Amino acid sequence: MVPLSWYLILAAALFCIGVFGALARRNAVGILMGIELMLNAVNINLVAFWRHIGPDQMTGQLFAIFVITVAAAEAAVGLALIIAIYRQRNTVNVEEIDMMKG
Amino acid sequence: MSEQASSFPAVFNLTPILPFLPLAAFALIVLWANRSKKLSAALALGGIGLAWVIGWAITFTTFGMERLGEAPFRLFKDWFPAGGVWQAFGFQIDPLSAAMLFMVPFVCFLIFVYAVGYMGVGKPEHEHDVPGQPATSGYVDRLASRFFAYIALFAAGMLGFILADNWVLAFIFWEIMGLCSYLLIGFWFARKYANPTQITPKEAGLKAFLTTRVGDTIMLAGFLLLFAQTGQISFNALLSPATLEQLASATIRLPIVGPTPWATLIAILIFFGAIGKSAQFPLHVWLPDAMEGPTPVSALIHAATMVSAGVYLIIRLFPLMAAVEHGAALRFIAFIGAFTALFSATIAVAQTDIKKVLAYSTISQLGFMFAALGMGAYIAATFHLLIHSFFKALLFLGSGSVIHGMEHGHHAAEHLHSPAQAHAHEVSALARQTHTAETSPREEHGFDPQDMRNMGGLFSRMPRTAWTFIIGGLALSGFPFVTAGFWSKDEILADAWGHGHFFIFLVLAVAALLTAFYTGRQIMMTFFGRPRTEAAFHASEHDSVFAWMTVPLMVLAVFAIAGGWVGIPESFPGLGALSSNPFHHYIAGLAEALHIEVAAPAFSAIPLLTSLVVALGGLFLGWKVYGDYAARGRSDLADPLAGPLGRLYPILLNKYYFDELYHKVFIRGTQRLANWLFRVDDHWLIDPIVDGVGQFARRLAQLSHRFDFRIVDGVVNGIGAAADWFGGALRVIQTGKAQNYLLVGLVAVSVLLGAFLLLPK
């Protein structure tokens, strides 16, 4: 059997790769992909905990499904935003998108 | 919802919906009703009105209950698990919150009614008015719906705060109030002044928010330590003797100070939140500038309710503050309170803006309450808190009415001087032609309707406002026997004397003298003598908006007088025989349950005589010094105080030179550091973090210009600088780019987790 900590380390690595993608990519779509990786890392954690700590309760899997749902909603809205911004500014380079600047 | 005891009348079960009534009004206005200003105002009034009716129903039910203090009504539900224990969230009614429930929704309701008139609901919109600027006199504010939404949200925050039975919920509502304060101070966000050094509403809102945030952050640290020590969030559990005993006996070794009981440390940290919220020294600087908000906001948030939330929090947690016998916490509270009371009373003496005088007076009166708490005068502080809310709301609303009247008068005066349009319209309609939309009344032609030097002789022109304002002023100065302010202030002085705090007694007596003096000065300058300007000459209160505005004034005036009669000490000669001092007994039930010593001190003639002398003497001095000034009716006269005070006068006028001192000592240093960092960054490093720091420091320097707090001396400066840097770390990379912000989060998380690993357990 694979120990729990292996899964957790895999998830941590995936999460950190996702963080890197979300924070270092210039392209908004690239950032979105990074975020998807982070969410998947979380799912691995949830399922691994379910399997190893409480397989009788389905909470872990349930939460993973909710995460997938939220991720789908997030991707749809995020990509819609990207397309809208692309139309308006003709770029999806986030360094040029600084409308939050006070 | 589960209850602790089912022996309470059914009306108590309505407690949890109280905060949600105005919250529902807020949601409805924002989501649905905002197109119609009348509907928005009606919703806000309806929400708070219903809360008021239910609140009073609950409060009056509690009056007959003997044992409410020992067994308060609690309604709660499991909320979240912390470790193995479920934390409950809920609301509670005990004598303290019931007393607040008497005041808060009622005052809120009156101020909402006033706001209907103040915002000009029902009047037409002026097509040249810019959203985010005050409306032209005689027209409705374009954003009036938003205003009612905000104040409804605020009322929800305040009601929730007073009823919350645990600190997490209380903190949530506390922050909702902070947010509303920010939104409402900056309500006229588009307003600009001709004088660039004058603080705009937008900047004032930011200043208020950031300054109180300093206190709130320290307070949150205190609460978290409290949770770490006890594992409890409900006030009930935290204030139990066993918990307090444990907090008072366990010590922590602090640098410099040495071993300190946890109770003392936590109490002082939490008190900082109250310092910020209640604008005590050294975080007092935001409140005077908060007067940039609309006047109902000044009355509601910055006089009657939110600023007193800090006092209420300390009253609520008083057993924790007093857990260590003769501990440092209470002494600290007493010191800060007494110092602030005197300090800001001296500033109020020289102010010329009618609202600024009241703002400094509010700071001073809150200082009285903290001083009372610091001396252990639990009931006196509560009493003064309630009474002060009534008369200070009255004074602020009165000042708003005066300002409105002055604006009307100003337009009328302009009307007379432009013959082309003479007598064509009514006074209010005339404004349409003579007023340009780009400027707001305050900067136009340099005329300031809030400056008391422009007033005078308003008594005969605005009689309803004048009478009620004078009643409020007399209550503030503690006019003997008749006004409520006399009884509440006298009780604090009597407690100070009776319990042997002679120094505090002296300081508070001087502050009370100054209070009476500046109140007398304000009344003389505003209402008596001859008008000093055309605007004052033509001021009136005949417009329809004044119907909405003066009715709340009259109601509040009744309370500013009669409110004090419930707290007349039984030992008072003559009148005491008639009184059973119901307020004392009402709160004492709770105090005894919490093991707080509240025995009223034996009657002594000295504090009574002092109260009489300072109140009457101050008013007499105000009349003596300013009577002649008022009678001459010229606006170019120097303030009669300027001569006798000599060099002290400009110091008071400039609020002890906070801005200037700060500029010299602190801003220059920051600028130099910023320039140096910027050069370091420009020449040697491309690293984005360093880039961010450089930019931040430059921005900080700009921002710092606006922040005049943490001055006075080197020590405070040092603390201020550290606080600024610390708070600044959150603003490190103000680039507007989300990725930069997130990087800060990543750095923080990885460094903190690393520290968690490396540090010894």
Place this chain on the structure above:
Amino acid sequence: MQQAIFIILALLTLGAALMTVITRNLLRAALWLVATFFGIAAIFILLRAEFLAVAQILVYVGAISTLIIFAIMLSRGIMDPDQVRFNGQWGVVGGFAALLFVVLAVIVTRVPWPAAAGGAPVGDAPADAIARLGAAFVGPYAIPFEVASVLLVVAMIGAIIIARERE
């Protein structure tokens, strides 16, 4: 045996994930992302969460990846091969992301997980896991389930409104 499979799957998944974030061409990055999703689905199967593995493929590979690829193709110039991949802070981000990984890995290995000592799970996965999942969704988790569906509808409407061409 399982451990060897896990290591191979993990390496493949991580490699694909790494390629996703460093590939210059966005379309290729999206394809690497699909590979990553497949790897994660395989991990789920290893964890005996078959339903989730299928959902993973359906939702992520079937829907989200398609959406991403469409978005890439809808915005011209987005695939410009000469564009700069990273922003100015990528070095710092890389450093701290690596630090975060090290810290998390150390924490994970240090925590005494209930099952980590023997390596084996406390109990075997129930045979009727999928049935239980379904029952949970219509039983105790009915309200969150409904809220999630509302969320999806809201997101769909919102996405249409945001991306709609304005005149």
